[in-house]
Amino acid sequence: MRKLISSFIIFTAFIFTALPVFSGTVIIESWRNDDADAWNDKIIPAFNAKHPDIEVVFQATIPAQYSASISAKLEGGNAGDLITLIPFDASLKLFNRGWLASLNDLGGLENYPQVAKDAWSTDNQSDLFGVPMASVSHGFMYNKDIFKELGLSVPKTESEFFNVLEKIKSDGNYIPLAIGTADTWAISTMGFQNIGPNYWAGEKGRKGILTGDEKFTDDHYVSLFETLGKWSNYMADGYQAQTYPDSQNLFTLGDAAIYPTGSWEIFTFSQNADFEFSAFAPPTRDGQSNCYIDDHTDIGIGLNSKAKNPAEAKVFLEWLTGAEFAEIFANEVPGFFPLHSHSISVNDPVAKEFISWKDTCDTTIRNSYHIVGRGEPNLESVLYEVVSGVVNGTVTPAEAAERAEASLANWYEPHQ
Amino acid sequence: MKKKFPLHIIVFLFPACFIYSIFMIYPLIDTMRVSLYTQNLLGENMDDSSGVRAFIGLRNYYDLFFNDTWSWHFWNALKNNIYFFLLHISIQTPVGLLIAAFLSNKELKLKNTYRTLIFLPAMMSIVIVGYIFNLILSSLWGIPQTILGLVGLEDIVQPWLGLKGSALITVSLISIWQFVGIPMLLFYAALVSIPEEILDAAKVDGSSGYNTFWKIKFPLILPTIGLMCVLTYVGNFNAFDLIYAIKNIYAGPEFSTDLMGTFFYRTFFGYQHQLGNPTMGATVASTTFVIILVGVVFYLYAFQKRITRYQY
Numbered sequence: 113m114r115k116l117i118s119s120f121i122i123f124t125a126f127i128f129t130a131l132p133v134f135s136g137t138v139i140i141e142s143w144r145n146d147d148a149d150a151w152n153d154k155i156i157p158a159f160n161a162k163h164p165d166i167e168v169v170f171q172a173t174i175p176a177q178y179s180a181s182i183s184a185k186l187e188g189g190n191a192g193d194l195i196t197l198i199p200f201d202a203s204l205k206l207f208n209r210g211w212l213a214s215l216n217d218l219g220g221l222e223n224y225p226q227v228a229k230d231a232w233s234t235d236n237q238s239d240l241f242g243v244p245m246a247s248v249s250h251g252f253m254y255n256k257d258i259f260k261e262l263g264l265s266v267p268k269t270e271s272e273f274f275n276v277l278e279k280i281k282s283d284g285n286y287i288p289l290a291i292g293t294a295d296t297w298a299i300s301t302m303g304f305q306n307i308g309p310n311y312w313a314g315e316k317g318r319k320g321i322l323t324g325d326e327k328f329t330d331d332h333y334v335s336l337f338e339t340l341g342k343w344s345n346y347m348a349d350g351y352q353a354q355t356y357p358d359s360q361n362l363f364t365l366g367d368a369a370i371y372p373t374g375s376w377e378i379f380t381f382s383q384n385a386d387f388e389f390s391a392f393a394p395p396t397r398d399g400q401s402n403c404y405i406d407d408h409t410d411i412g413i414g415l416n417s418k419a420k421n422p423a424e425a426k427v428f429l430e431w432l433t434g435a436e437f438a439e440i441f442a443n444e445v446p447g448f449f450p451l452h453s454h455s456i457s458v459n460d461p462v463a464k465e466f467i468s469w470k471d472t473c474d475t476t477i478r479n480s481y482h483i484v485g486r487g488e489p490n491l492e493s494v495l496y497e498v499v500s501g502v503v504n505g506t507v508t509p510a511e512a513a514e515r516a517e518a519s520l521a522n523w524y525e526p527h528q
Numbered sequence: 529m530k531k532k533f534p535l536h537i538i539v540f541l542f543p544a545c546f547i548y549s550i551f552m553i554y555p556l557i558d559t560m561r562v563s564l565y566t567q568n569l570l571g572e573n574m575d576d577s578s579g580v581r582a583f584i585g586l587r588n589y590y591d592l593f594f595n596d597t598w599s600w601h602f603w604n605a606l607k608n609n610i611y612f613f614l615l616h617i618s619i620q621t622p623v624g625l626l627i628a629a630f631l632s633n634k635e636l637k638l639k640n641t642y643r644t645l646i647f648l649p650a651m652m653s654i655v656i657v658g659y660i661f662n663l664i665l666s667s668l669w670g671i672p673q674t675i676l677g678l679v680g681l682e683d684i685v686q687p688w689l690g691l692k693g694s695a696l697i698t699v700s701l702i703s704i705w706q707f708v709g710i711p712m713l714l715f716y717a718a719l720v721s722i723p724e725e726i727l728d729a730a731k732v733d734g735s736s737g738y739n740t741f742w743k744i745k746f747p748l749i750l751p752t753i754g755l756m757c758v759l760t761y762v763g764n765f766n767a768f769d770l771i772y773a774i775k776n777i778y779a780g781p782e783f784s785t786d787l788m789g790t791f792f793y794r795t796f797f798g799y800q801h802q803l804g805n806p807t808m809g810a811t812v813a814s815t816t817f818v819i820i821l822v823g824v825v826f827y828l829y830a831f832q833k834r835i836t837r838y839q840y
Contacts, residue, residue, distance in 0.1 A: 292690075293690065293780075293781065294689075294690055294775075294780065294781075295776070296778055296780055348667065348668060349667050349668075349687075350666070350667020350668065350685075350686070350687030350690060351667075351687070351690070352687045352690025352691055352781060353662075353665065353666060353667060353687035353688070353689045353690030353691075354666070354667070354668060354687075354690070355662070358666065358668055358669075362668065488597060488802070488805065489597065489802065490802050492802075493799070493802050496778070497782060497783075500780065500781065500782070501781075501782050504690075504692070504781055504782075506692050506781070506782060507782075522597055
């Protein structure tokens with residue numbers, strides 16, 4: 113018994129003496145398990161080269177559990193100092209509960225465009241609570257070998273795009289478009305949000321929906337649905353039951369020529385595909401001079417309002433806004449692009465292709481997230497439904513437009 | 529002398545009653561209570577912190593039944609669920625009975641092997657069943673085109689799980705395939721417990737096998753069939769897992785495989801980008817409970833009470 117007590121005392125003493133050692137540690141909470149190596153081997157050492165006195169720990173949770181676990185941790189007061197944030201409402205909710213600190217006075221925020229900051233600001237932009245970290249872009253990946261075999265060139269305009277699809281179809285050996293409608297989010301995100309910005313002129317159309325100046329029943333939205341409906345002619349047999357992993361497999365096995373997708377696939381595809389692939393930007397509509405691409409704000413990082421080491425955490429955040437971080441992140445996590453305004457050199461050829469579009473095209477974010485992503489039912493979910501319906505041929509483009517508009521009118525004042 | 533109240537009855541009943549009340553009755557009643565309140569939605573001011581819920585009476589029920597936003601999904605899920613149940617009752621029960629009748633035949637060899645094989649799917653994890661059938665029926669990697677191709681019928685292959693018209697039937701048939709072993713086992717147990725003397729007497733009287741089954745065996749196992757029907761009813765209206773495993777919570781295409789369970793899940797827990805609405809979820813749950821209750825009460829009073837029981 114005495115032994116037990118004495119060992120207990122020693123243990124407690126050890127804990128108390130050990131505690132101060134950790135006091136300069138900044139803990140980063142994240143759902144990006146996949147990036148742990150990049151953080152531990154590259155990003156944090158690079159930071160420590162400049163600030164050797166601050167210890168940074170990258171702590172990742174399983175993605176599906178992240179939202180639930182992070183609110184529980186914040187509520188319980190035992191969350192890390194820096195919190196990786198998903199864009200818009202879910203994080204705004206954390207801020208409104210007082211769990212995230214305002215970062216208005218943080219240095220280096222001028223390095224980001226306003227559209228990037230929108231994702232982690234209050235509606236009236238009076239408070240910013242997250243530093244934009246990375247975005248994902250949409251585009252089309254294509255199998256270079258198939259393109260070479262069939263003598264195809266990369267399509268720039270929509271009519272060229274459909275010509276290419278028609279040629280692949282008439283050749284008969286390959287599936288022209290690797291996408292299905294069983295996972296409704298996939299066709300909506302990688303179809304509608306992919307080519308959509310060319311139809312609604314990027315930010316102009318997205319803001320138009322927010323202010324109510326544009327309606328989903330406007331002509332350009334209806335013709336967007338019509339174009340998506342045409343895709344079904346070039347999809348695999350039974351695309352109605354084709355899931356997202358099915359589509360990924362079709363492309364990486366070399367059975368399909370073109371894969372409408374997002375930049376986040378670059379990393380896994382470069383490991384799995386044993387052929388050369390590249391990407392092309394969403395084809396512009398015929399006669400359209402400007403091009404628009406979707407560059408969706410996907411990852412941000414905020415400061416826990418009850419952080420144990422707020423000063424150190426802020427030093428880290430300020431370093432995050434600089435070019436050094438942007439460079440490392442872009443190269444270590446290909447397909448996730450830093451949101452900084454300055455240009456960044458990337459080595460991965462496909463990622464480079466994606467990033468190059470930003471020089472010539474105007475960027476926007478998905479039009480169903482900011483503000484209109486609230487309400488019951490929210491716009492995003494309605495789009496999943498109607499887009500897959502249109503591609504399945506069970507909903508007409510006009511009906512789809514009406515249903516999307518009606519769902520907004522149901523709760524969103526500017527559309528009533 | 530007045531008999532003393534047997535206190536030990538209370539003592540012995542208490543633990544079970546206590547646990548049942550805490551974990552079953554209280555949540556059930558509280559679910560109904562919560563369904564009478566508003567959900568503090570993430571509205572324009574995003575003020576979700578107060579957690580205040582206002583009492584609104586039956587407003588949630590009105591919205592669920594008549595307000596388009598909710599009612600379309602509700603009636604759709606209810607309609608699908610009834611269809612799902614009717615398919616089960618009209619296929620699973622007769623097939624289970626047929627197999628049980630075959631198995632109870634004394635001359636049948638390898639009886640136990642058949643019984644185990646037919647019951648085997650019921651013991652499999654639903655996630656595995658869902659995954660396997662998604663692969664089997666896939667137009668890309670599936671097997672129907674190969675098998676039907678052998679007899680020149682590959683043209684009739686469709687992405688059955690992906691078409692609005694056939695998805696619900698396909699999912700129902702998968703569920704029936706998986707669980708047909710349960711009615712089979714119950715019916716089999718009932719059939720083999722019929723005393724030999726009765727069947728021998730029938731034989732002596734010159735009754736044919738067909739007549740013996742319909743005139744003697746069937747009436748004797750009718751209570752079991754009734755029980756099976758009500759179990760299927762309860763199970764079907766609580767069904768969720770198979771749809772979740774095969775079609776995910778979106779119950780696609782266009783909610784054609786949506787059941788009360790998946791509808792409840794989406795409402796209560798929310799889904800991608802849609803935050804959950806606990807009070808509306810409670811309304812859906814309470815409605816499902818009432819639907820099941822009505823069915824069970826109907827069975828108890830209209831069917832079980834009137835049924836003739838034979839003592840043997």
